[in-house]
Amino acid sequence: MGAGFLLAGAQHVRLASVLRADRLRIAEANDQLTHRDTIPAQRGTILDHNGSVLARTEEAYHVTITPKLLTDSRAFWVRASEVLGIPADQGIALARSGRGGLDFPEKIDRERRKRLLELCRTFRVDGIGFVPTGERTYPAGPSAATVIGFLKDGVPASGLEKGLNETLRGEDGVQVGFIDRNGSVIPWLRDEGLSREVQHGADVVLTLDRDLQAFASERLAEVCEYHGAWQGVAIVLESHTGNVRALATWPTFDPTDPLPALQRAQKGETASPEINPAVSVLLEPGSTFKSFTVALGLESGALTPNSSISCKGSIPVGSHVIHCALHGSPGHGAVDPARCIEVSCNVAAATWGMAIGKERWYDFLKRSGLLEKPDVGLPGALSGQFNWNEYDKRIQIATLGFGQSITVTPLQLASLFTAFANDGVAVHPRLIEKVGSSRVQVRPGVPLFRAETARTVLQMMKAVVQGEHGTGRALRIEGVEIAGKSGTAQKRDPKTGRMSNSLYVSSFVGYVSADSPEYTVLVMVDSPKKNGYYGAAVAGPVFRAIAEYLLKSGMVRGQG
Numbered sequence: 390m391g392a393g394f395l396l397a398g399a400q401h402v403r404l405a406s407v408l409r410a411d412r413l414r415i416a417e418a419n420d421q422l423t424h425r426d427t428i429p430a431q432r433g434t435i436l437d438h439n440g441s442v443l444a445r446t447e448e449a450y451h452v453t454i455t456p457k458l459l460t461d462s463r464a465f466w467v468r469a470s471e472v473l474g475i476p477a478d479q480g481i482a483l484a485r486s487g488r489g490g491l492d493f494p495e496k497i498d499r500e501r502r503k504r505l506l507e508l509c510r511t512f513r514v515d516g517i518g519f520v521p522t523g524e525r526t527y528p529a530g531p532s533a534a535t536v537i538g539f540l541k542d543g544v545p546a547s548g549l550e551k552g553l554n555e556t557l558r559g560e561d562g563v564q565v566g567f568i569d570r571n572g573s574v575i576p577w578l579r580d581e582g583l584s585r586e587v588q589h590g591a592d593v594v595l596t597l598d599r600d601l602q603a604f605a606s607e608r609l610a611e612v613c614e615y616h617g618a619w620q621g622v623a624i625v626l627e628s629h630t631g632n633v634r635a636l637a638t639w640p641t642f643d644p645t646d647p648l649p650a651l652q653r654a655q656k657g658e659t660a661s662p663e664i665n666p667a668v669s670v671l672l673e674p675g676s677t678f679k680s681f682t683v684a685l686g687l688e689s690g691a692l693t694p695n696s697s698i699s700c701k702g703s704i705p706v707g708s709h710v711i712h713c714a715l716h717g718s719p720g721h722g723a724v725d726p727a728r729c730i731e732v733s734c735n736v737a738a739a740t741w742g743m744a745i746g747k748e749r750w751y752d753f754l755k756r757s758g759l760l761e762k763p764d765v766g767l768p769g770a771l772s773g774q775f776n777w778n779e780y781d782k783r784i785q786i787a788t789l790g791f792g793q794s795i796t797v798t799p800l801q802l803a804s805l806f807t808a809f810a811n812d813g814v815a816v817h818p819r820l821i822e823k824v825g826s827s828r829v830q831v832r833p834g835v836p837l838f839r840a841e842t843a844r845t846v847l848q849m850m851k852a853v854v855q856g857e858h859g860t861g862r863a864l865r866i867e868g869v870e871i872a873g874k875s876g877t878a879q880k881r882d883p884k885t886g887r888m889s890n891s892l893y894v895s896s897f898v899g900y901v902s903a904d905s906p907e908y909t910v911l912v913m914v915d916s917p918k919k920n921g922y923y924g925a926a927v928a929g930p931v932f933r934a935i936a937e938y939l940l941k942s943g944m945v946r947g948q949g
């Protein structure tokens with residue numbers, strides 16, 4: 390039995406190879422050629438959450454012509470002229486010119502390339518080559534350019550185009566084998582050892598909403614231009630999942646023509662649009678951080694909702710004096726935790742920062758994820774910075790109380806703020822929803838506070854907008870209550886390393902809505918130069934516009 394089977398198998402193999410040899414002989418007799426053909430991989434498409442295209446490759450080719458290798462056959466040129474759109478006589482003259490290589494001025498699409506390739510093979514014509522242009526279109530234009538990035542001569546230069554290049558680019562295929570009269574490689578005469586199937590790039594679906602992204606980007610640009618800012622960020626997170634619904638930054642650029650913007654940045658006129666400030670710029674959070682001071686104080690027992698201090702406008706800490714002067718008052722008087730958040734009292738935040746103590750702060754910072762790199766697929770992400778070996782730890786934790794002595798990326802800060810919307814659990818930001826057919830899992834969040842603490846602080850943040858003395862009272866929206874916190878942080882002068890009196894980071898973080906905080910929205914405007922600099926006045930209007938958009942668009946489930 391066994392021997393018979395073996396014999397049958399061997400005969401089968403021999404028969405197959407005889408047939409193959411015959412075919413090869415026939416092919417050679419008919420003067421068929423072996424040929425190596427590259428099948429270019431199609432770059433993956435980038436889509437938003439709803440399937441709207443954010444980046445797509447239109448297959449197109451440059452045609453290169455080497456006249457001295459061309460035929461002057463009229464039969465060839467009559468047909469080729471239809472594809473290339475030039476008169477046959479011009480083609481013949483070109484072939485007879487005997488010139489070296491030149492570029493055909495017009496790009497051709499996949500279909501025209503295929504027809505031209507077939508003609509070349511039929512007529513055995515050399516001298517015509519094709520270079521894929523990698524022509525990429527970006528339907529969201531500048532509004533998503535700092536997230537999506539761009540290609541420079543077909544090479545990914547920034548954004549997800551760069552960060553996800555391995556996934557998007559795929560791998561070119563190669564076919565080596567005998568070709569038939571039409572120039573196609575004959576499947577059964579293909580050299581399997583040298584041939585490789587083309588692997589097209591995977592499509593990537595993002596969590597972004599293209600329309601919200603465009604809206605946030607336009608509002609942010611208006612505000613940054615009005616205030617002559619250096620750069621700005623507006624982030625919209627779905628509080629319970631960390632899904633990034635918008636990640637707008639300013640300045641931005643035209644992804645199909647990035648050169649003018651890059652040149653302005655090189656001259657130092659603008660921030661570099663190749664760097665996404667949401668993940669690659671470190672800023673001090675400033676007063677928005679007071680919400681965490683209060684939460685940590687309540688959580689650790691260093692504070693109760695009834696704790697109170699007396700603010701006289703300043704407080705000495707060692708050799709330093711901490712002021713509330715930014716807000717132009719001689720002192721806030723009696724300040725409890727709710728009022729500290731509502732009126733943004735530095736003296737109270739510094740006092741409680743010290744009461745919390747360095748051990749609790751250090752533990753919180755380590756767990757918070759603030760000092761980690763935002764991991765959303767964007768290249769060049771930075772880790773937040775905090776000096777664990779600070780000489781004067783008392784001043785360090787006093788100033789930490791109002792968001793100084795630490796620098797963070799805006800995206801990590803926005804993620805941390807989801808803790809107040811999520812019963813104390815901070816979620817990780819998630820920008821990529823699907824790669825090919827696999828869903829990217831939502832990572833479990835980080836529990837930071839008890840649910841009760843988180844809810845208490847969220848209610849306190851409501852007073853910032855809804856309260857009589859709230860710093861964000863101008864941001865009220867009719868028919869819905871908003872919770873939030875403003876921040877106006879002095880910036881260090883990059884030249885001297887000291888706190889500047891003219892450079893600020895203006896920010897506003899808030900929830901839509903206070904009672905059902907489905908979205909966490911953070912807006913930061915770096916170095917506004919004119920028309921004011923207070924967080925609620927500069928960043929607040931961008932927040933409010935986004936909040937109104939979310940409410941009107943039906944993106945808030947709690948709303949009709």
Ligand SMILES: [Zn+2]
Nearest residue numbers: 700713721734
């Ligand atoms: Zn004060």
